Amino acid sequence: MEFGGPDRLDLSALYADSEVGQMLAALDSELVGLIPVKRRIREITAYLFVTRARQMMGLATGTPTLHMAFTGNPGTGKTTLALRMAAILHGLGFIRRNHVISVTRDDLVGQYIGHTAPKTKEVLKKAMGGVLFIDEAYYLHRPENERDYGQESIEILLQVMENQRDDLVVILAGYKDRIDQFFKSNPGFRSRIAHHIDFPDFSDDELVAITCKMLDEAQYRFSPPALELLRRYVAARRQQPNFANARSMRNAFDRMRLRQSLRLFETPGLMDRAALTTIEAADLRASRVLTGLDGSQQEDDGGNHDTEEAA
Amino acid sequence: MRVTQGAFSFLPDLTDQQITAQVQYCLDHGWAVNLEFTDDPHPRNTYWEMWGLPMFDLADAAGVMAELAACRKLHGDLYIRLSAFDSTAGWESVRLSFIVNRPAEEPGFRLDRAEQSGRRIAYTTRAYATDRPEGSRYGA
Numbered sequence: 001m002e003f004g005g006p007d008r009l010d011l012s013a014l015y016a017d018s019e020v021g022q023m024l025a026a027l028d029s030e031l032v033g034l035i036p037v038k039r040r041i042r043e044i045t046a047y048l049f050v051t052r053a054r055q056m057m058g059l060a061t062g063t064p065t066l067h068m069a070f071t072g073n074p075g076t077g078k079t080t081l082a083l084r085m086a087a088i089l090h091g092l093g094f095i096r097r098n099h100v101i102s103v104t105r106d107d108l109v110g111q112y113i114g115h116t117a118p119k120t121k122e123v124l125k126k127a128m129g130g131v132l133f134i135d136e137a138y139y140l141h142r143p144e145n146e147r148d149y150g151q152e153s154i155e156i157l158l159q160v161m162e163n164q165r166d167d168l169v170v171i172l173a174g175y176k177d178r179i180d181q182f183f184k185s186n187p188g189f190r191s192r193i194a195h196h197i198d199f200p201d202f203s204d205d206e207l208v209a210i211t212c213k214m215l216d217e218a219q220y221r222f223s224p225p226a227l228e229l230l231r232r233y234v235a236a237r238r239q240q241p242n243f244a245n246a247r248s249m250r251n252a253f254d255r256m257r258l259r260q261s262l263r264l265f266e267t268p269g270l271m272d273r274a275a276l277t278t279i280e281a282a283d284l285r286a287s288r289v290l291t292g293l294d295g296s297q298q299e300d301d302g303g304n305h306d307t308e309e310a311a
Numbered sequence: 312m313r314v315t316q317g318a319f320s321f322l323p324d325l326t327d328q329q330i331t332a333q334v335q336y337c338l339d340h341g342w343a344v345n346l347e348f349t350d351d352p353h354p355r356n357t358y359w360e361m362w363g364l365p366m367f368d369l370a371d372a373a374g375v376m377a378e379l380a381a382c383r384k385l386h387g388d389l390y391i392r393l394s395a396f397d398s399t400a401g402w403e404s405v406r407l408s409f410i411v412n413r414p415a416e417e418p419g420f421r422l423d424r425a426e427q428s429g430r431r432i433a434y435t436t437r438a439y440a441t442d443r444p445e446g447s448r449y450g451a
Contacts, residue, residue: 097370125366125369126369126370126374128369128370128371128372128374128377129370129371130370130371167371167377
């Protein structure tokens with residue numbers, strides 16, 4: 001049988017040539033934790049790589065189905081990973097453009113009859129060639145209202161996911177139980193998604209590491225007592241409602257910065273570089289999460305479930 | 312008689328692959344691509360029917376090509392034109408426009424002469440296709 005193409009391929013050389021190796025290495029080093037997720041990404045990458053090699057050898061390959069579902073609690077890195085995924089898929093040549101269009105129900109579903117289809121198509125057209133990231137995808141389906149326009153949007157999505165597989169990769173994201181429920185009522189969706197990736201919660205140590213990384217990137221650092229206090233903070237914050245993993249940490253960091261600025265502002269005298277970059281224990285201790293440990297302090301902006309939290 | 316309007320009209324019809332490349336060129340320059348169709352091929356017929364809204368903020372030609380496929384499905388026997396609008400200050404006009412679909416048969420134009428006072432002759436062209444009412448001009 002005649003296959004055409006080369007007889008032998010050096011996969012590792014091919015891998016080294018592409019940017020994908022570097023991207024995966026960066027993924028490993030820059031993202032803290034998420035061990036099972038990283039393993040799945042590696043598997044998918046390897047599979048795509050072998051598919052590429054098979055194509056070069058002239059062996060039979062279909063376009064692999066690349067649609068994915070990311071499930072996990074808020075702040076576990078789903079969006080971050082979607083952005084990386086676009087870069088990896090682009091590096092492997094499975095999508096033409098390295099872009100992610102991030103949408104929610106509002107962007108897809110219209111307000112009145114006949115409004116939904118053009119709206120969904122508009123979004124799909126913008127996402128063509130890259131990745132369409134649908135956050136909280138289960139809101140598309142409203143089982144309590146059978147006339148909800150979400151269903152129309154789902155049908156258009158399914159059609160494009162099936163017919164234009166080489167033009168678009170769709171990534172759904174959301175809480176695990178609700179996504180599962182969503183798939184149960186829309187079996188078509190489940191069968192068109194090849195990769196289901198579950199994002200575990202971060203451990204306390206991982207959250208501390210993530211916070212340190214955020215500080216590092218913003219050119220701040222913790223003083224040793226502050227770092228010690230941060231460990232207590234993480235453990236305490238986890239017990240509070242609306243805990244959103246790394247996102248809570250980012251918000252906490254923003255507040256620490258505010259307190260640090262105020263402290264410096266009110267301190268007379270000259271500032272040096274160290275003072276400007278150091279977060280002291282005092283900046284953290286003022287947090288409600290820690291002061292509220294003994295009393296029963298309430299969240300000050302609680303109530304909004306998605307934007308969450310105070311500290 | 313082959314209608315020659317817009318760019319590339321003296322070349323053989325572009326293949327889908329070539330159209331995709333042209334569209335991608337437009338999108339890479341940030342131009343908004345628009346589809347229009349008509350069954351009146353007269354050169355003075357400037358305003359064609361729009362197929363949806365102009366497509367702003369696209370990154371990849373696949374979206375335009377999907378719309379073109381949908382437009383061809385419905386109006387495959389008519390003229391379809393693709394135009395790219397540049398909105399940057401100073402340009403604010405169509406930068407590229409070419410025909411991407413034409414009827415299988417193009418009957419061409421008739422030259423009409425009208426005698427006027429003093430033996431003057433006024434000339435006008437008329438598309439044979441427009442002899443029939445709109446909607447039934449090409450095959451359909």
